[in-house]
Amino acid sequence: MPKKTTKTLRSYRWYGPDTLRTFSHRSRAASMGCIQADYAGKPVIAIINTWSDLNPCHSQLRECAEDVKRGVWQAGGFPVEMPAMTLGETFQKPSTMMYRNLLAMETEELLRSYPADGCVLLGGCDKTTPALLMGAISMNLPAIYVPAGPMLRGNWRGQTLGSGADVMKYWAERRAGSIGQQAWLEIEEGIARSAGTCMTMGTASTMTSVAETLGFSLPGASSIPAVDSNHAKMANRSGRRIVEMVWEDLKPRDILTAASFQNAMVAVLALSGSTNAVIHMIALAGRAGIRVTLDQFDELSRRTPVLANLRPSGKYLMEDFYYAGGLPALLDALSPHLELACATATGKSIGENIAGSEIYNSDVIRSLDNPVFSSGGLAILRGNLATTRWTRESTIPLSMSTRTRYWCCAMRVPKALPACRNGATCPSLRNC
Amino acid sequence: MPEWGNLPIPQKLLKAGVRDMVRISDARMSGTNYGTCVLHVSPESFVGGPLALLNEGDIVALDVEQRRLDMCVSEEELSRRRQAWRPRQDIYPRGYGKLFLAHIKQAEEGCDFDFLEGIAAIPEPEIH
Numbered sequence: 001m002p003k004k005t006t007k008t009l010r011s012y013r014w015y016g017p018d019t020l021r022t023f024s025h026r027s028r029a030a031s032m033g034c035i036q037a038d039y040a041g042k043p044v045i046a047i048i049n050t051w052s053d054l055n056p057c058h059s060q061l062r063e064c065a066e067d068v069k070r071g072v073w074q075a076g077g078f079p080v081e082m083p084a085m086t087l088g089e090t091f092q093k094p095s096t097m098m099y100r101n102l103l104a105m106e107t108e109e110l111l112r113s114y115p116a117d118g119c120v121l122l123g124g125c126d127k128t129t130p131a132l133l134m135g136a137i138s139m140n141l142p143a144i145y146v147p148a149g150p151m152l153r154g155n156w157r158g159q160t161l162g163s164g165a166d167v168m169k170y171w172a173e174r175r176a177g178s179i180g181q182q183a184w185l186e187i188e189e190g191i192a193r194s195a196g197t198c199m200t201m202g203t204a205s206t207m208t209s210v211a212e213t214l215g216f217s218l219p220g221a222s223s224i225p226a227v228d229s230n231h232a233k234m235a236n237r238s239g240r241r242i243v244e245m246v247w248e249d250l251k252p253r254d255i256l257t258a259a260s261f262q263n264a265m266v267a268v269l270a271l272s273g274s275t276n277a278v279i280h281m282i283a284l285a286g287r288a289g290i291r292v293t294l295d296q297f298d299e300l301s302r303r304t305p306v307l308a309n310l311r312p313s314g315k316y317l318m319e320d321f322y323y324a325g326g327l328p329a330l331l332d333a334l335s336p337h338l339e340l341a342c343a344t345a346t347g348k349s350i351g352e353n354i355a356g357s358e359i360y361n362s363d364v365i366r367s368l369d370n371p372v373f374s375s376g377g378l379a380i381l382r383g384n385l386a387t388t389r390w391t392r393e394s395t396i397p398l399s400m401s402t403r404t405r406y407w408c409c410a411m412r413v414p415k416a417l418p419a420c421r422n423g424a425t426c427p428s429l430r431n432c
Numbered sequence: 433m434p435e436w437g438n439l440p441i442p443q444k445l446l447k448a449g450v451r452d453m454v455r456i457s458d459a460r461m462s463g464t465n466y467g468t469c470v471l472h473v474s475p476e477s478f479v480g481g482p483l484a485l486l487n488e489g490d491i492v493a494l495d496v497e498q499r500r501l502d503m504c505v506s507e508e509e510l511s512r513r514r515q516a517w518r519p520r521q522d523i524y525p526r527g528y529g530k531l532f533l534a535h536i537k538q539a540e541e542g543c544d545f546d547f548l549e550g551i552a553a554i555p556e557p558e559i560h
Contacts (some may be wrong), residue, residue: 010556013556013559014559019559021559021560022559097543098529098532100543101532101536101543101544101545101548102528104544104548105545105548112554112556112557113557134544134548138548138551140551171440172440172441172446172451175440175443175446176443176446176447177447253551275469275471275472278472279472279539279542279543280542281542282540282541282542283542283543283544284542285542286541286542286544286549286550287544287548287549287550287551288551289550289551294540298499379496379499380499381470381494381496381499381500381501382499382500382501383482383500383501383502383503
């Protein structure tokens with residue numbers, strides 16, 4: 001049963017009543033070619049798009065927005081695309097981290113200040129995922145996350161290249177003098193072969209997996225390569241689903257619970273995901289009034305096996321992960337560690353979403369009895385100032401003030417130190 | 433919090449075949465990177481966190497099993513360094529950077545702005 005009626009839609013206040021102001025809204029909609037039948041009584045779906053010419057991870061998002069719109073129209077909604085600042089990891093300085101909260105604010109205020117009944121969030125590059133979600137959680141309108149999707153595998157002289165890790169690896173080799181300028185240029189042109197986010201289990205895929213596990217994306221969405229036609233179909237389906245979610249009034253804070261955050265933490269650990277997830281998940285939870293602690297991460301890390309054999313801590317890339325069954329297959333294998341009753345954007349529980357998912361390559365996605373590592377790759381460290389009451393002397397107007405503080409940090413623990421062909425030890429690139 | 437956690441390995445170590453080393457940083461690094469990295473040390477050195485007090489030549493003990501990270505420096509010496517530490521000021525005299533510095537929380541708290549946390553209701557905009 002729909003919980004919303006046409007007159008209780010948020011957008012009704014902009015379009016519905018017979019007033020001077022709503023006349024302006026309708027007349028200006030008309031100036032863009034819209035007739036009343038396009039939007040009257042329909043959920044207005046804001047497609048928040050972080051496309052930019054300076055964000056290669058999102059270079060396909062203009063086409064992706066069209067796929068979402070098609071789904072929204074088909075389901076009886078009125079799609080409106082709204083550009084938001086992009087956080088392009090490679091180009092933005094001094095750090096995209098400085099601007100995560102600005103995009104979060106922009107997302108929240110775009111949704112608040114315009115006639116949006118629900119939203120589809122288009123992001124994927126590292127900080128865009130937490131930023132868009134933080135804004136949407138704070139605004140608490142029905143929301144679906146459409147992740148940009150990872151790039152195809154990199155390729156250099158027949159060798160598979162992975163984002164980030166191989167840059168550091170071959171940069172070290174170049175500085176050591178073992179590869180030359182020509183090889184370096186070939187690597188430069190071979191490591192990023194398509195639109196999409198880094199295709200290792202870096203922050204982008206870690207955070208899109210978090211979004212999916214929290215229940216913000218359709219099942220499997222985070223694993224689909226950006227340029228696979230299944231990605232366009234996922235975007236289309238997301239557009240259809242968000243319209244239903246508006247009528248059902250299914251909002252982020254109806255979905256998010258302490259248990260869903262714990263599920264996402266377990267997923268990060270089983271993926272051997274990025275340490276940056278710790279920071280972003282604490283922030284996301286803070287927007288929902290839920291407390292996520294460093295101790296939870298550490299405790300879960302000790303008992304969560306790594307099942308995804310993905311770089312930088314394993315062997316394969318996101319394209320392989322998708323073909324092996326993707327995140328639903330991994331979560332299904334991990335199900336004894338999950339709270340399966342958690343709600344999701346589909347309207348079903350996460351347990352229902354992943355039921356029956358199969359693993360198609362048991363080396364890429366391992367089972368609980370054959371994990372990559374028996375425990376997680378994150379450790380929370382505390383140190384010699386942990387019990388010191390330390391009064392900050394500075395006058396910088398930061399939010400932290402005099403209080404007991406712990407010296408805390410997250411660490412990605414290298415698990416394997418196999419010998420490389422060149423005889424050097426290498427913590428992660430086991431196939432190098 | 434730039435991506436300085438994955439500090440490059442010095443060239444003379446690379447030439448000697450070393451391909452990993454322990455890095456400790458209050459910054460982050462790309463999640464695509466690898467190696468033995470202790471990240472997000474909090475509170476950060478910018479606000480006078482413990483890394484700001486660490487000097488070249490100090491011994492640091494890292495014990496992952498026990499989840500400990502300690503600098504082997506006496507409390508008296510740390511106290512002396514704390515007294516001598518001076519904050520950097522006026523990096524951003526105006527603009528977003530100024531807002532950022534005024535409200536950013538530390539890594540262990542999620543790095544959100546303090547005024548953005550929580551679920552307090554905000555009124556819908558008036559239509560006029």
